[in-house]
Amino acid sequence: MAIDLHYTDEQRAFRAEVRAWMEANVPSTPLETLEGAKGFAQHREWERTLARGDFGMVTWPRRYGGRGADLIDWLIFEEEYYRAGAPLRVNQNGIFLLGPTLMEFGSEAQKARYLPRMASGEEIWAQAWSEPQAGSDLAALRASAARDGDHYVLRGHKIWSSRATFADWCFGIFRTDPASTRHKGLTFILAPLRAPGVRVRGIRQIHGEPGFAEIFFDEARVPVENRLGEEGQGWQIAMATAGFERGLMLRSPARFQSTAQKLIELYRRRARHCEASTGAAVAQAWMDAEAYALRTYMTASRIAAGAAIGVEASVNKIFWSELDLAMHRTAQSILGAHAELLGGGAAGRAAAALDARDSGHWLEGFMFSLAGPIYAGTNEIQRNIIAERLLGLPRG
Amino acid sequence: MDFTFTDEQRLMQSSFRELAEDLCSSAEIRAAFEGRSERAALRWSRVAHMGLTAMLAPAQFGGLGLDAVDFALIAQEAGRAAFPEPLSEHAGVAVPLLAQLSCVPAAAALLARAGGAECMIGVMHDANPFTLWPAGATHLLVCRAEEVHLARAADVRAAPQPSVDALRRLASIDADLGAHTLIARGAEARGASERALERGALFAAAESVGLAERMIQLAVDYAAARTQFGAPIGSYQAIKHALASAQVRLEFARPVLYSAASRGGETSVRGRALVSHAKIAATDAADLAGRTAMQVHGAMGYSWEVDLHFYMKRAWALAGAWGDRNFHARRLQSLVLDGAIALGPDHTFDSP
Numbered sequence: 229m230a231i232d233l234h235y236t237d238e239q240r241a242f243r244a245e246v247r248a249w250m251e252a253n254v255p256s257t258p259l260e261t262l263e264g265a266k267g268f269a270q271h272r273e274w275e276r277t278l279a280r281g282d283f284g285m286v287t288w289p290r291r292y293g294g295r296g297a298d299l300i301d302w303l304i305f306e307e308e309y310y311r312a313g314a315p316l317r318v319n320q321n322g323i324f325l326l327g328p329t330l331m332e333f334g335s336e337a338q339k340a341r342y343l344p345r346m347a348s349g350e351e352i353w354a355q356a357w358s359e360p361q362a363g364s365d366l367a368a369l370r371a372s373a374a375r376d377g378d379h380y381v382l383r384g385h386k387i388w389s390s391r392a393t394f395a396d397w398c399f400g401i402f403r404t405d406p407a408s409t410r411h412k413g414l415t416f417i418l419a420p421l422r423a424p425g426v427r428v429r430g431i432r433q434i435h436g437e438p439g440f441a442e443i444f445f446d447e448a449r450v451p452v453e454n455r456l457g458e459e460g461q462g463w464q465i466a467m468a469t470a471g472f473e474r475g476l477m478l479r480s481p482a483r484f485q486s487t488a489q490k491l492i493e494l495y496r497r498r499a500r501h502c503e504a505s506t507g508a509a510v511a512q513a514w515m516d517a518e519a520y521a522l523r524t525y526m527t528a529s530r531i532a533a534g535a536a537i538g539v540e541a542s543v544n545k546i547f548w549s550e551l552d553l554a555m556h557r558t559a560q561s562i563l564g565a566h567a568e569l570l571g572g573g574a575a576g577r578a579a580a581a582l583d584a585r586d587s588g589h590w591l592e593g594f595m596f597s598l599a600g601p602i603y604a605g606t607n608e609i610q611r612n613i614i615a616e617r618l619l620g621l622p623r624g
Numbered sequence: 625m626d627f628t629f630t631d632e633q634r635l636m637q638s639s640f641r642e643l644a645e646d647l648c649s650s651a652e653i654r655a656a657f658e659g660r661s662e663r664a665a666l667r668w669s670r671v672a673h674m675g676l677t678a679m680l681a682p683a684q685f686g687g688l689g690l691d692a693v694d695f696a697l698i699a700q701e702a703g704r705a706a707f708p709e710p711l712s713e714h715a716g717v718a719v720p721l722l723a724q725l726s727c728v729p730a731a732a733a734l735l736a737r738a739g740g741a742e743c744m745i746g747v748m749h750d751a752n753p754f755t756l757w758p759a760g761a762t763h764l765l766v767c768r769a770e771e772v773h774l775a776r777a778a779d780v781r782a783a784p785q786p787s788v789d790a791l792r793r794l795a796s797i798d799a800d801l802g803a804h805t806l807i808a809r810g811a812e813a814r815g816a817s818e819r820a821l822e823r824g825a826l827f828a829a830a831e832s833v834g835l836a837e838r839m840i841q842l843a844v845d846y847a848a849a850r851t852q853f854g855a856p857i858g859s860y861q862a863i864k865h866a867l868a869s870a871q872v873r874l875e876f877a878r879p880v881l882y883s884a885a886s887r888g889g890e891t892s893v894r895g896r897a898l899v900s901h902a903k904i905a906a907t908d909a910a911d912l913a914g915r916t917a918m919q920v921h922g923a924m925g926y927s928w929e930v931d932l933h934f935y936m937k938r939a940w941a942l943a944g945a946w947g948d949r950n951f952h953a954r955r956l957q958s959l960v961l962d963g964a965i966a967l968g969p970d971h972t973f974d975s976p
Contacts, residue, residue: 230626230629230630230633230693231626231627231628231629231693231882231885231886232625232626232886233625233627233883233886233973234625234973234974235625235973235974236625239625240974243970300625306969307968307969307970308970310969311968311969311970481969482969485968485969485972486968486969488967489967489968489969492960492961492967493967495961496961496963499961507957507961508953508957510960510961511953511956511957511960511961514960514967515880515901515904515905515956516876518880518901518972519876519877519879519880519901519905520876521969521972522627522879522880522882522883522972523875523876523878523879525625525627525879525972525973526627526628526878526879526882528627529625529626529627529628530627530628532626533628540875543871543872543875546868546869546872547872547875547876608861608865610868611861611864611865611868611869612861612864612865612868614864614868614871614872615858615863615864615865615867615868616864618868618871619840619844619864619867619868619871620844620848621844621847621848621856621858621859621863621864621867622848622855622856622858622859623859624855624859624860624861624864
């Protein structure tokens, strides 16, 4: 094959199908933030709606609640999803991270047990990686899982678990070999959050909502079949999950292309208030969002041709997180004195001068974009990975 | 939808990389820089024998009938090697332009000879204030808005304009043009000149990507070898992070370049936006790679003790060639911000 950047008729038909369904089903008024209880419930309901439309997770096999689509279809689906302004995926930790991990490392029984309920929105997942003294240095983690017959007994303290406040399950790595240190002796375990011995305490994020949480395991018992892979294989599996998080699945290009489009529209409404360099920043946002899309199609083609992605995930993660931040900073600068408004205020001159959707929306996105260079492995850690594994520089 | 290269493309690229490494060794580049290279003719004949100088000519004119994606990979390697002769101008701009005008006898005749080792075509274009005109050039294509001319070297008077990159033999040119040199005018000339600009910018972008690769590689090699405070400087995060940032910029220039190349330098709205995007992304990536590599090299990077500066100088020169950053940024801003480009994720591929 040679480079051929045209969609097939089947791909165009799939796009049309998704578009028609989204136009008919995406809620006309935005849902409340999924970081709060009410919004979380609304988003859970939306996941059920998606699943009823057979769009829960299109790339998964039918038997797990998907429709067996390939990666290019996935990108098309996402393009239509963002084009329609559909809600954020409250189960992203499940469908984008744990799902692919289960496909690769799970037993048939585990896949059958967890994947369909993930795709249908019935069970919402949180991740349980970090601990108070194990952040970027994740291998310093201490939470333990002690084998007791056909159960593991979990003890320890996980933190920064996105959506754990309202989610049903979590996945994480625990030390099963008490004599082990660092990357060895760790095991990947799936644990229910609403169970004896598990206490979840929400942590208010910068926007004031309990978007993430700490999880205290105090002799919580989970059956041995909740272990993913083998004992001691936890680090390897977790790194695969992290690769999905940084790479192709978590942040598809359509998200940023959509933001770039809204930024251009905002700029056009406000251009006469802007100094010249703002236009350059807006055009750069468009370029970078397009570049991310082009690179993602390139990666998807390579995967389709049998390649595996590795360190590219770190390259992507730096790029999309910095792009998202730059776009929102530009929007805030365009909004000027309106940028501080939360939205929901009195209609008046401000609302007349600016489209209603500008107020609060960009601020919320700006605050979230600040987290991008931190979550999914800080950009400093990603730069270490690129330097050592892609460029071959010596380890420090 | 397939965004991968063929095995043949990869093979041709790696073959040329090996050849270029041999022809453009450190000693050769230094010799050429000081104007005492005796291998200029050899270099050109070797790439001609590989079929590269006429690779974009149709088969009936003795070419390989390949496309802009194929040549982008070759131009990338030419950049990586700081190849001294104007391969992109001859093979990437002049040959396709002659093919476009091949119903004109003079154009067809030169096109049929373009793959010969003795033929080297320079391109004078309104987009460039100066023209690459090395000693071995045999023909000059003059691309103006309303006229395209084809002149012989004998009819060209060239006043040298020394470049910071001494491998680029720039000149201000005065040629005897008239009815005898005219090969296109009016709309046809306009179309040919416009496409020449797109191709020139596209392949300058490709060369810049190769240069960025080379400069990062030089810095990585240096950082692994150079020891300070008892350890290779490349083991320190200050060095790692700077080089990683340069690599990220480079990685996101590539897909834009290849996507622009897949449209063959067409002059549609999307085609022009992609070429400008590719030129900006590639030259920005080369600029960051160069500055980072110099900082990693420390004082060495500011000297002729290492080769870095040869590649940096080429990168500086290419940033201004075939439309400088201001030209491409303004063109792109006007396409994107003023509404010519269809916005949104569903238009990246499916739009004119």
